Structures are given as C-alpha cells and as structure tokens.
Amino acid sequence: MELFTVNRYTEEQSKVIHGSGETTNEDDILQKLLHKAEKRKRKHKSSETAVKEAKAEQKDNEEETTVQAVDAAEPQIGKTSTDPEETEEPSNDFQVVGADASAAKRQKVEMVLPAWLAHPTIIEGGSLQPDDSTDAEATATSIKKLPYLEKYTCSALKQMKISRLFPVQTAVIPWILEAQAKPEPFRPRDICVSAPTGSGKTLAFAIPIVQLLAKRVQCKVRALVVLPVAELALQVYKVFSTLCSMTELEVCLLSKQHRLEDEQDKLLEQYKGVYYSKVDIVVTTPGRLVDHLHATKGFCLKSLKFLVIDEADRIMDAVFQNWLYHLDSHVRTTADQLLTGVQAPLCYQELLNSYGKQPHKLLFSATLSQDPEKLQNLRLFQPKLFTTVLTMPVLQPALDHGELADQASKFIGKYTTPAELTEQYCLTEMRLKPLTLYAMVCSNNWKRFLCFANSTDTASRLTFVLKHLFKDSGTNVEELSASMSASVRGKRLSDFVRGSIHGLVCSDALARGIDVPNVDIVVSYDAPRHIKTYIHRVGRTARAGQKGTAITLLTDKDLAHFKKMLYEVGKTMGEELIISPDIEVEHAVIYKSALEELRWRQEKRKSAIKVQKMIISRKGAVHQKPDEELTLMEKLQRKAGAEVVSKVPKAAKHAIAKTVKRSKLKRKPIKK
Numbered sequence: 244m245e246l247f248t249v250n251r252y253t254e255e256q257s258k259v260i261h262g263s264g265e266t267t268n269e270d271d272i273l274q275k276l277l278h279k280a281e282k283r284k285r286k287h288k289s290s291e292t293a294v295k296e297a298k299a300e301q302k303d304n305e306e307e308t309t310v311q312a313v314d315a316a317e318p319q320i321g322k323t324s325t326d327p328e329e330t331e332e333p334s335n336d337f338q339v340v341g342a343d344a345s346a347a348k349r350q351k352v353e354m355v356l357p358a359w360l361a362h363p364t365i366i367e368g369g370s371l372q373p374d375d376s377t378d379a380e381a382t383a384t385s386i387k388k389l390p391y392l393e394k395y396t397c398s399a400l401k402q403m404k405i406s407r408l409f410p411v412q413t414a415v416i417p418w419i420l421e422a423q424a425k426p427e428p429f430r431p432r433d434i435c436v437s438a439p440t441g442s443g444k445t446l447a448f449a450i451p452i453v454q455l456l457a458k459r460v461q462c463k464v465r466a467l468v469v470l471p472v473a474e475l476a477l478q479v480y481k482v483f484s485t486l487c488s489m490t491e492l493e494v495c496l497l498s499k500q501h502r503l504e505d506e507q508d509k510l511l512e513q514y515k516g517v518y519y520s521k522v523d524i525v526v527t528t529p530g531r532l533v534d535h536l537h538a539t540k541g542f543c544l545k546s547l548k549f550l551v552i553d554e555a556d557r558i559m560d561a562v563f564q565n566w567l568y569h570l571d572s573h574v575r576t577t578a579d580q581l582l583t584g585v586q587a588p589l590c591y592q593e594l595l596n597s598y599g600k601q602p603h604k605l606l607f608s609a610t611l612s613q614d615p616e617k618l619q620n621l622r623l624f625q626p627k628l629f630t631t632v633l634t635m636p637v638l639q640p641a642l643d644h645g646e647l648a649d650q651a652s653k654f655i656g657k658y659t660t661p662a663e664l665t666e667q668y669c670l671t672e673m674r675l676k677p678l679t680l681y682a683m684v685c686s687n688n689w690k691r692f693l694c695f696a697n698s699t700d701t702a703s704r705l706t707f708v709l710k711h712l713f714k715d716s717g718t719n720v721e722e723l724s725a726s727m728s729a730s731v732r733g734k735r736l737s738d739f740v741r742g743s744i745h746g747l748v749c750s751d752a753l754a755r756g757i758d759v760p761n762v763d764i765v766v767s768y769d770a771p772r773h774i775k776t777y778i779h780r781v782g783r784t785a786r787a788g789q790k791g792t793a794i795t796l797l798t799d800k801d802l803a804h805f806k807k808m809l810y811e812v813g814k815t816m817g818e819e820l821i822i823s824p825d826i827e828v829e830h831a832v833i834y835k836s837a838l839e840e841l842r843w844r845q846e847k848r849k850s851a852i853k854v855q856k857m858i859i860s861r862k863g864a865v866h867q868k869p870d871e872e873l874t875l876m877e878k879l880q881r882k883a884g885a886e887v888v889s890k891v892p893k894a895a896k897h898a899i900a901k902t903v904k905r906s907k908l909k910r911k912p913i914k915k
C-alpha cells in the first residue's frame with residue numbers, strides 16, 4: 244500500500260553504483276535538485292514578466308476600468324500556464340523550504356464582500372448645521388412636515404430643542420417604521436448603521452422604537468438597548484425617557500451604578516406568585532444584563548421585539564461576560580420552557596408568536612466593523628447597511644461615476660468624521676509635552692477642552708502637572724478617568740457642563756459616545772494607537788453641526804505611525820500647529836517645580852502600595868500558619884476574619900520613613 248512515499252538514502256544503493264563506476268547516488272540527487280530549482284526560477288520569472296506586462300498595458304489604457312485591465316492580463320498569465328514545464332507531473336521529491344515561488348511576493352487579492360456590504364444604502368443629505376441648509380432642505384426635514392412622526396414625538400423633540408431631523412435620522416426612522424408595518428410572516432431585515440460621531444444616531448433608533456411600542460396593551464420588555472459603559476447607558480436612557488414622557492411606556496436603566504435589588508424592584512412586580520414586567524424598554528450595559536439574566540427571577544425577554552446594540556463594534560470586540568450567549572440562551576430557554584409545559588402559556592397564540600422569534604437587531608456605531616466574520620456572531624437576518632462612508636471626498640468621484648461595486652472594498656475600514664471638524668497636529672518633544680499643552684491653552688485662552696491620554700496613569704500625572712502649572716491662572720483642570728467611581732465621574736462631567744471646570748483630562752474609557760455639549764477643543768495628548776480611538780476621541784467635539792477642533796500632540800517617533808494610520812482610512816493629517824520653542828525657557832521654573840512635586844507624589848504613592856502589599860501578605864501569612872504556631876494576636880486576627888491588623892510591619896514602616904526622608908531632601912525651594 245503506497246499511502247506515503249518515503250525517499251531515503253540507503254548505503255546499499257550507494258555501494259552498487261560505486262561498483263559499476265557510474266556517478267554516485269548523492270551526486271544524482273544533487274543534480275536533480277539543482278535542475279528543479281532552476282526550473283522553478285524560470286517559471287517564477289516568466290509569471291512575473293506576465294504580470295509586469297499586464298500592469299504596463301493597464302497604465303497605457305487609462306480609460307479602461309480595473310476589471311478590463313485584469314481581463315487584459317489574463318491571457319498573458321494563461322500563456323505561462325501553457326509552458327511545458329508547468330504541465331509536468333508534480334514531483335515526489337523532498338521540497339526545499341523557501342526555494343519555490345511561495346516565498347515570492349504575491350499579487351494582492353481583491354476583497355470580495357457579501358452583497359449587503361458591497362451595496363449599502365448611502366446616507367446622504369445636507370449639513371447638520373441649521374444655518375447652512377437651504378430653505379427647501381430645512382422644510383423637507385422639519386419635524387412638522389414629516390408624516391411618519393407622531394404628535395407626541397414632535398412635542399418631545401421640541402422639548403429637546405430639535406426642529407429638524409439629521410440625515411441619518413431621515414434615512415433610518417422611516418425605514419424601520421415601514422419594515423415593521425409589514426404583516427407576518429414578513430420579517431424585517433436587521434440593520435447596521437455607520438454614521439459619524441455626533442450625527443444623531445441615538446434618536447435614529449429611539450424614535451421608531453417608541454412609536455412602534457406606544458400602542459402596546461400589556462407591559463413587557465419589548466426593547467433592549469445595550470451600550471458598553473454606564474455613562475452612555477444613562478445618556479441613552481435620558482433620551483428614551485424624554486421620548487416616552489407623553490406615552491404610557493416605561494423605561495428602565497440597568498447599570499452597575501445602582502444596587503441590583505433596587506433595579507429588580509423597578510423591573511418586576513409579583514402578584515399571586517406570578518411575575519409581571521413593569522417596564523417596556525430596558526437600557527443596559529452587557530455586564531449588568533448578564534447579572535439580571537442570572538439573578539433576577541421572572542426577568543423575561545421572550546417578548547423582545549428590538550435589540551439595539553449601540554457602539555456595536557466596541558461591544559462585539561470585547562467579550563463582556565459573553566453577554567450575547569447568555570441573552571440568546573435565555574430567550575431560548577424561556578420559549579422552551581413554554582413548550583415543555585414547565586411554565587403554562589397564557590394562550591396558544593402567544594406561544595406561537597413567541598416561539599423561535601428573534602428580535603429585530605439594530606446595530607449603530609461611528610466605526611462599525613464591516614468585517615463579515617465579526618458580524619456573523621450576531622446571526623443577523625438578511626442584514627442591511629446604512630453608511631455615510633461613501634460620501635467621503637476620496638470616494639465621492641466613484642459614487643458620481645456609478646462605480647460603487649468596484650469601490651466596495653475601498654470603503655471597508657474607512658470612517659467619516661463630522662464635516663465641521665478641523666483637524667490639526669503639533670510636533671513636540673516627549674519631555675515638553677505637558678508644557679506644550681499648557682502653552683496652547685494659555686495662548687488660545689481655551690475654556691472648554693477635553694484632553695485624552697492613553698492610560699489612566701498618564702491622565703492622573705498630567706492632571707497633576709497641569710493643575711500645578713495653572714495654579715494662579717484661574718483655569719480649572721480636573722481628571723476624568725475609568726479609575727474613578729461613577730458618581731465622581733458624573734459630578735466632574737456636570738461641573739464641566741456648567742463651566743466650573745474648564746478642562747478635563749480623560750482616559751480612553753470615556754472617549755466613546757459621551758455627549759458633552761459645547762466642547763471646543765479635543766487634544767490627543769498621547770497619539771492614539773488605533774484609528775477607531777482617534778475617531779471617537781475627536782468625535783467629542785464638532786457634534787450636532789457645531790464647529791470643533793481636534794489637535795494631536797506628536798513626537799518624532801509617533802509621526803510616521805499616525806500619518807500611516809490616517810492615510811489607511813483615507814484621511815490626512817491636517818494643518819501643523821507651531822508652538823514657540825521658547826516655552827521651555829519661559830516657564831522653566833514653574834515646570835521644574837511641577838515635575839518635582841509630581842516625583843514626590845509618585846514616590847509617596849509607591850511606598851503606600853508597598854505597605855499595602857506587605858499588609859496583605861501578612862494577612863495571608865496569618866491565614867496559612869497552622870493554629871499552634873499563631874501568637875495570641877494572630878489568633879484573634881484570624882477570628883475576626885483578618886480584617887484587623889495590629890501593626891504595620893517593621894519593613895513597611897521603614898519604607899515609608901525612607902521615602903519621606905528622601906522627598907524632604909529633594910523638596911528644596913527652587914531658585915529663580
């Protein structure tokens with residue numbers, strides 16, 4: 244049985260050939276290999292020339308489309324395939340790794356997308372700025388003239404000071420309303436919406452959901468809105484609450500900012516052993532949703548009609564306790580329970596309606612992943628894509644010439660930023676970055692700016708230095724990062740909105756979705772590592788048609804990566820902002836003292852952490868020791884659950900004393 248052919252060098256063979264006076268077996272093999280390598284080289288060369296010729300032909304004939312150019316190249320490539328060497332039987336000999344054409348550079352493969360991604364619905368339309376829109380445009384999008392908006396929606400919009408809809412809203416709202424109006428068994432297509440930051444995506448899903456649920460008879464959870472962080476969930480909850488204020492619908496916010504028991508009370512009520520939902524729309528974070536799916540008895544999602552995933556790419560990228568799996572299995576279990584009779588159905592029709600029904604999925608983001616593999620996890624039903632990306636200047640000519648299908652692969656992975664956004668960058672040195680930022684704020688007298696750092700640690704240190712620098716200038720700068728409690732973050736944000744804080748230094752946890760009104764400037768203190776981070780950071784300004792500026796501080800090391808990152812998504816760097824090199828001399832004294840203070844604080848912090856660790860390890864040691872080896876104090880400690888530690892260990896005391904001594908030595912007054 245010749246399943247495997249093994250070529251092996253045997254001594255007998257070699258001896259026979261030696262005896263006959265012919266060439267040796269080794270020589271034979273070597274000759275064969277050399278011959279084959281030569282053949283492969285020739286073959287590789289001929290295919291390369293074919294491709295070169297095809298490219299030259301393509302260049303000559305510029306009017307021809309890309310497809311025609313590829314067609315022209317095909318016969319050439321065909322010629323190489325008729326090469327007699329190519330028709331040879333594949334060899335059974337050993338392959339020399341790296342010797343064949345596989346190591347050579349291959350032609351780039353064009354991306355082939357599923358039809359729904361290749362043929363999106365383009366969100367076009369006027370500017371978000373009311374002053375810029377023509378009279379006709381303003382009338383067409385005026386909320387009074389739109390027949391699909393209910394009266395209560397118009398009143399709620401007026402309350403929000405909104406008089407006309409934005410392009411993403413005029414495209415998506417009527418589409419959802421129409422799709423839902425069709426009778427069963429028609430099932431609406433799931434949608435993915437990719438539109439710039441601050442373009443009004445929240446209302447694009449909130450309005451149709453409220454209008455479609457407003458006529459419900461019994462209160463059940465029919466819409467679930469999932470957002471990545473608690474702040475965002477609160478923001479969306481407020482929008483829903485305003486829209487529902489003139490209807491009977493109830494909205495509930497679930498996030499880790501509240502006690503689980505309190506949320507359970509808001510969600511359900513029990514009557515004669517049966518649970519009844521008190522809410523129609525649930526706005527939640529994935530983590531909190533999983534908590535309730537596991538811990539809240541009677542929390543039922545079998546009537547779910549809408550599943551909205553806002554900032555969808557962020558939610559899909561992160562695992563978030565595998566929330567989708569839990570949600571899916573929960574929806575299925577409830578239906579299965581009904582079928583197996585564990586829970587008696589109220590009526591047969593309800594059972595029929597609920598079983599196997601999937602909610603209408605609506606995905607929104609400014610940086611929506613158009614990677615089919617990622618989207619596959621959501622099991623979207625005949626999805627439809629709404630996008631603004633094709634209105635980008637780089638892709639507009641293709642759109643005008645009707646070459647949309649050819650351009651499909653080019654818009655994937657590209658994102659739009661608001662038209663009202665001005666992007667700039669400033670080259671500086673690493674050691675001077677805080678000073679550069681300080682000089683910018685002072686010279687431009689910024690009073691509403693956000694500054695993003697790549698980590699909470701950097702955000703904290705930068706805030707410290709800026710506070711020191713701004714000590715006597717009346718500019719109030721504060722930190723806002725994920726390391727703080729939600730209530731502190733909420734307070735800082737509201738102070739910023741009120742104007743008592745002028746600048747917030749943030750970590751990226753808050754870069755997404757947060758809608759802070761009237762932010763004039765966004766500074767990327769650290770160059771963003773990913774394009775999505777950049778898009779969301781700069782999206783905190785220039786929202787809802789307002790003007791805004793985004794400035795990125797770059798060191799020489801960052802420059803190339805940043806440029807490449809923008810280029811890949813069809814964007815450019817914008818104008819360079821020049822800061823006088825004299826700033827270092829000008830603010831030398833105050834900057835030096837700020838850095839000294841920071842160093843002292845860091846040391847203090849380090850030793851505090853050291854002490855903490857020692858205390859913890861000591862607590863651990865008390866628990867691990869056998870009973871007979873424990874001192875009386877340790878026995879008492881263990882009895883008290885090791886909550887109390889009698890004294891700070893000697894080594895820890897020493898560490899603190901050493902740090903304080905050192906810092907005292909260093910904190911000498913700085914001479915001017």
Ligand SMILES: Nc1ncnc2c1ncn2[C@@H]1O[C@H](COP(=O)(O)OP(=O)(O)OP(=O)(O)O)[C@@H](O)[C@H]1O
Pocket residue numbers: 403404405406407408409412438439440441442443444445446608609755756757758782786787
């Ligand atoms: N039609 C409108 N007219 C005026 N303002 C609007 C309109 N629609 C939304 N807004 C306002 O625009 C701001 C941004 O809206 P929203 O938060 O929905 O944007 P977004 O597209 O979700 O942004 P992001 O992608 O950053 O989350 C909000 O303050 C909202 O009140």
